[in-house]
Amino acid sequence: MKFKPEILRQQNYMVAMANKCLLPPRLRLPFVGEVVYWTRSLRHNIYFLLFWGPWAPFENPWHLRENYRKPNMRHELSKQLARHVLWLALANLVFAPLVFIWQILYAFFNYAEVIKREPGSLGVRNWSLYGRLYLRHFNELDHELNARLNRAHRPATKYLSAFSSPMATVFARSFAFMCGAVLAVLLLLTVYDEDVLSVEHVLTMMTLLGASVAVCRALIPDETMAWCPETLLANVLAHTHYLPSGWKNQAHTTRVRSEFQQLFQIRVVGVLEELLSPLITPYLLWRHIYPRTLDFVDFYRNFTVSVVGVGDVCSFAQMDVRKHGNPDWQGGYTSVAAAPNQYTQAEDGKTELSLMHFKLTNPSWHPPPEAQQFVEAVERESSLIMPHSEGELYTNADLTDSSIRGDAYRLEGPLNSNIENMSLSTLYLHDRHYRQAGSRYRRPAEETTPLLRSN
Template identity: 30%
Template sequence: DPQAGATWMYTNASNLDAFLLEVYNYYVGHGFWSILLSRAISLLTELFVFAFAMFLTTCVDWGKLPSSKSSSEVLIVKCMAKASWIKNLALFTFVMYWCSRLVTNLGGVRQLSRMHNFYHHVLGISDGDIQTVSWIRVVDGLVKLHNANISTADPNPAVRRYTKYNRPQQRMNAETVANRLMRQANYYVALYNKDILDFTLPIPFMGQRHFYSKSLEWCIDFCLTNFIFDEQGSIRPFCLEVRNRKALVEALQTRLRFAALTSVLVAPVNIIRFCIIYFFKYYTEFTRNPSKASTRSFTPFAEWKIREFNELDHLFQRRLRQAYQPANNYLRQFPKDKVDQLCRFVSFLSGAIAAVLALATLLDPELFLGFEVTPGRTAVFWLTVMVAIFTVSQGSLPEEDEVFDPVMHLKAVLYCTHYVPSHWKDRLHTTEVRSEFSAMYQTKVLIFVEEILSLIVAPWILLRNAGKRSERIIDFFREHTVHVDGIGFQCNFAVFGFKKDANAADPTTVLDEPDGLRDEYFGLKDDKMAASVQNFMHYYDHGRYRRNGKKQGWQPPPAWP
C-alpha cells in the first residue's frame, strides 16, 4: 500500500530534521520529474564545461589557426595521449568525481519516489499542483499527520496526569518546522548580525576594505560543521560547557588555519573554474544585450544581513526579488548631473558614428562590409562596438518623465528588505546612505570580481579570525543556545514562543544599565528580532496558528535574555 508506506516514512523517521529537509527540498525542487531533470542537467553541464575546456586547451593547435581553412588542420590527433600528466590526472579525477555523482543521483531516485508517494498519498499534493501550492499547505498537512498518528500525537493533559506521561514529545507546527530546517542557519543569521566575524583587511591608501564571497562562506561553514555542529545540524553539547572553552578555542583556531592553508592550494583551480563558468554563462547574454552588464544583485554578505530568523530559503529569495525593482528605482533617484552629461556626450558621439557606418553599409553593402576603417578592423566591427557603447550610455540616462524622490523609493526597498540600520533613520535622503546601500546592491560584474579577489585574500581573512575572534565565536554559541523540549538545541533568537507574565516587571526598569553594554552584547542589531517575528507571523498567520480567531495587533517580543 503506497499510502501506508508513505505514512511509515514519517512515523519511523529516526532523524526528523533530515526528513523535514527532504520534504522541503522536494517542495522547492517542484516535484519528482523537475528534480530528476535538474539533476540530469547539472551532471550534463559539469560534463560539458570540463570536456569543452579540456578540448580547447588540449586538442586544438592555436598556432595553426590563422593559416588554416578547416578544423581538421588545427585539431590534434590523439590529443590526450600527447597531453601532460597534469591534464591526464585532472581527467581521471573528474571522471571519478562525475561517476560518483551519477551513482549517487541514481541511488537517490528510490528515495525521491518515496517522497513523491508521501506528497501524493499523505499530504494530498500532486506533482502538477506542487509548483503553485503554498508552503503553508505543506505545513498544514504535516501538522495534521502528526496529530492524527497515535505514535506522534501529543497526549491530552488528563492522560499525562493519570499515566505519568513524562516523555518529551516532538512538537509540530510552523515554528518548529522552521526551527528544524534552519537549526544551523539561524546561528549564522545571528553571527553575521552581531559582526562576530571580521571580513576586513587593511589596504594601502584605501583603509579597511571589506571582502566576502560564497567561497569564503564555504570555508567558514567547513570550519564549523562537524565541529560545533553535528551531522544533524544540532550544536554539540560539549560546546556549551565553559570548562571546554580553552580546548574549543584552540581547536577552532587550528581548523581556521587549516582552512587558510587549503584555500591557498585550491585558489588557482577555483579562480580558473569560476572564470570559465562565468564566461560560458554570461558571454552570450552580455553580447546580445550589453545593458545586462549593469544589472545588480544583493551581495552574499548583504543577503546574510537581510535574512531573518526562521525564514526559509524560498521565502527569503522571494523577498529579495520583490526588492529588486524598487532598489533599481532608488539608485536612479540621486541626481548625477556630471555623469549624465558625460553619458549624453558619449551617446551622441557613438550614435553619430554608428549612424554613418550603418548608412554607408546600406548604400554599398558589398564594398563597405570588407572596408577596413582601422588596420585589421572592418566597418562591421566598429559598428558593433559603437552600437554597444551607445546602448550602455543611453541606458544609464534617466527617463525624461522621472520624478526624484529618493526617500519614497528607499522606503519601498526597506518594506521588502526589513533592513534599517539605526544610523540610517532620518537620513534616507543622504548620499552616505546611498553609498552604503549601493555597496550591498552591486552590479553582477563587480560581485564576480569580488568573488575572485576573495579567493586570493581568503587565507588572510581566515587567519585574522583565528586570533581573538575565535574566543568570541565559541562564546557566541555557548551564550546564545537554549534547549527546547521536543526540538533540541536552538539559537535563542530563533525561539519565538515567548511566555511572559503580564504582571512581571520589565527587566529594563530593574537593571540599571545606562551604558547599554548588556543589551549590545546579548542583543541584536537593526531590530532584527522584531522584524523576524513580524515577518514570520505575516506569512504564516492566516487564522491557523492563532489561539483564537480574534485578529490581534502584533506585539514585539520581550528583550532577550
C-alpha cells in the same frame, strides 16, 4: 502549525552572526572606506569551518559538540578552531591558482552568451549575497526571501537612480555619444554591404560598443522625474523591512547610498568579487576570521538551545522577545520587557520583525503569550494605517486610539493582505523605534519628510 527551525538551522546561525557583526568580514580600503566582502567561495569556506567539516563545532547536522557548552573549555576550543582556520587558509592559498582559473572559465561561459544577448545586463543591479544575508528574517524560507526582495527590486532601483554625479553624467553622455556614433556608422555599413561583418573584429567591436552605450545610459539620470530619496527609501523599507538607525533622515546622503549599494550592487561588481575571491579568501580567513575564533566559540555556547525532537538550534530562531528583543522596538507591548543587554539583543529589530513576519506568513502558529501580546498590539496599532487605494497607503485619517499620524506612501506592485500588513507593521515599528530611541536620529519636520510623523 508548529514552526520547524531544523529546516533552516544553519541559515539561522548565519543570519544571527551577520546580525551581531561576526560575519561577513569588513575591509577598509583606501579612498573607498569600509566595505563588506561576502562571496560564494568565502561562504562555502565558512560553512565548512562551522558546520560541514570533520572538526566543525557541529558534530552532525543537528547536534553541537558537548565541549562547546562548557565555559572552561572556551580558550582551548578557540585555539583548536584557530588552527583549523589557518589550515583552511593555507589550503585556499595552495589551490588559489587553480580555483582562480576555474572562476575565469566559469564567468566566461556563464556570462558570454548573456552579454551577447543583452549587452547592458552587467550594469543591472541585484541583491548581493551580503544583502540577502542581512535582510533575511529568522526562519524565513528561500522562496519567501526571494519574493520579498523581488518586490523591493523596483523601488531600490528608483532610490539609487535618485543619486547622480554631474561629472559622471557628463562623462557618460560624451562617451555614450562617441560609442553610439561609431556603432551607428558600423550598422549603416552592414546595411549597405553585409560583407562588412566578415571583416576581422567588426562584430566584436559592435558588441563592445553596444555594451558601453548600455552602461553609460544606466549612469545618466532621468531628468524628467523629480525624486524624493526619503520617500523612495521608505518604499524600499516596506519590503526589505530593515533600515539601520543611522540612515534615518539621511537617505539623501552619499554615505547611505554607498552603504545601500553594498546591499543592492551592480552585477559586474559581484562578478569581479567572485573572480578575485580565490585570491582574497585566504587573506580574509587569516586576517579577519582567525582573530575572532573565541567570539565564535562564545556565540555557539551562549546562543544554542536544545529543542526536543529537533536538536540544537540557534536561540535567536526562537524569536524570544524577552531574551533577544529590544525595549526600544517593543515599546512596552510585552508583559515582560526585554532585558537591556546589548550582547543578547538582536540588532535593527531583527527579533521583533522576524516574529511579525513569521506570524503573518503562518497565521495558524500560536506564539508564546508575551510574543502573542506583542504581535496583537502591533497589528492593532498598525492596522490604523489603512490602504486608501490600490498601491497607495495613507495615514492622514484621525487616529483616536494612537498617537501616530503619517503621510502618504506608495508601495510598488499589487499587495495581498499579508504582504500589506507586514509593510504597514514594518513602517510602524521603525517609526516607533526612532521615537523610543531618542531625537539623535531625527531632524526638524521642515527639513525632511519622516517615515511616520508624530503629533
